Amino acid sequence: MxxxxxxxxxxxxxxxxxxxxxxxxxxxxxxRRVINGVLYRVRTGVQWRDLPERFGPWETVYKRHRRWSADGTWAMLLSRVQAAEDAEGRIDWDVSVDSTAVRAHQHAAGARKVPPAAVPQKGAGQGTNRVDPAAETGRPIGGGDQLGECLGRSRGGFTTKIHLAAEGRCRPLALVVTPGHYGDGPQLDRVLEQVSVPRTGVGRPRSRPDHVLADKAYTSRKNRRYLRRRGIRHTIPERLDQQRHRHNRGADGGRPTGFDSERYKERNAVERAINRLKGFRAVATRYEKRAYVYLGTVTVATLMIWLRT
Incomplete structure (x- = not known):
């Protein structure tokens, strides 16, 4: 081994x-051999053709990873592991939300535009949270609206952004990928909609956190209304311009938002989860041309975090 x-x-x-x-x-x-090959590539970031021979033909490893990224097998494995952890009470449902920008390698550009009907969907329907590869033409991937292959220009350069929700033990619960120039706040509802941990017995999957923590980027009224509508308590600081605007409106400005500064310190869980994800070199730098394959790579890294934490 x-x-x-x-x-x-x-x-x-x-x-x-x-x-x-x-x-x-x-x-x-x-x-087992093929999965170990995928793990080696996700951990080291080597080109698929440079995989060691002990993993078998590199084409087999790459095609298995691409297929399982498309049909939702990686997402299904992650949800099963999360379900087992939740059944034993090992998930902290105080959830933190944030995002991180990932530099895209020059090899990530240049993917051919493929119409939805032409994208193969072998093995479709295996597991839950299936990712449709046709999403690369504009449909949702991981719960977020996409632009092309989720590649964009931001202050960090040629980037993709990973939005995630992490539970209190620093393990990602849900993932959404977008182009790098997308804002954080508009993705809050899409990230939380991806939180779905199945029950090991009967009952619906658990999808509602006990508490949500996020930084000032998520402090819009829309996000607060969304959280109140779902009955989710939250700790999100208010920006200074919002405070001044409310004060200037007087009684029409409404009441100040509640904020617990001590509880807000627990938001470091998502920062530490991001740090764990970026320990995988194929996550820290995007090499994949297709957005759904990169999302599969991030899902594999998340799966290993759950297995080894």
């Missing part, structure tokens, strides 16, 4: 959830 490969305990947690059959009724080649 190489450094970074699945341990026996981690493999046993995933093995029963993996798809059994391959294309056209055939059988997949060794899942």
């Amino acid at each position: 190489g450094r970074g490969d699945l341990t026996n305990a981690e493999w046993h947690r995933l093995e029963s959830f993996l798809p059994r059959g391959g294309a056209r009724g055939g059988r997949w080649s060794d899942h």
Whole structure:
């Protein structure tokens, strides 16, 4: 077993959830070896062609990762692991929301425009939270409206942005990718809509946090109305210009928003979750041309954080 490969305990947690059959009724080649190849690439950021021979043909590893990114298998594995953790009471439902910009390598540009009907959807329907590869033409990926392949220009350069919600133990619960110039505040509802942890028994998946913490970028009235409508308590500081505007309006300005400065300190959980994600080099720098494949890469990194934390 190489450094970074699945341990026996981690493999046993995933093995029963993996798809059994391959294309056209055939059988997949060794899942464990292929997943270890994907993990090696996500951890190191090497080109797919440079994968060590012990993982088998690089084409097999790449095609498996791309297919599972498209049909939602990676997202399904993540949700099953989260469900097991929630059943044992190991999820802290005080959720923090934030985003991080990721520099895109020059090789991430130049993807061909493919019409939705022409995108293969092999294995579609496996698991929950399925990601439609047709989203690269403008449909939602991970819950957010996309522009092209989620590549944009910002002060950081040629970037993609990852919006995420992290639980209190610094593990991402939900992910959304957008172009790098997209703002944080408009993505709050889309990120929280992706929070869905299945129950191990009967019942609907849990989708409502106990409390949400976010910085001033999320302090819009729209976001506060959304959180109140869902009955979610929140700690979000108010910007100074909003405070002055409310004061100038007098009685029409409404009451000041509540803010607990001590509880707000717990928002560092999402910063630490981002730090863990960017420990994976294929997450810290985007190399994929397709947005849904990059989202699959981030999902694999998130899965490993849940398995190893």
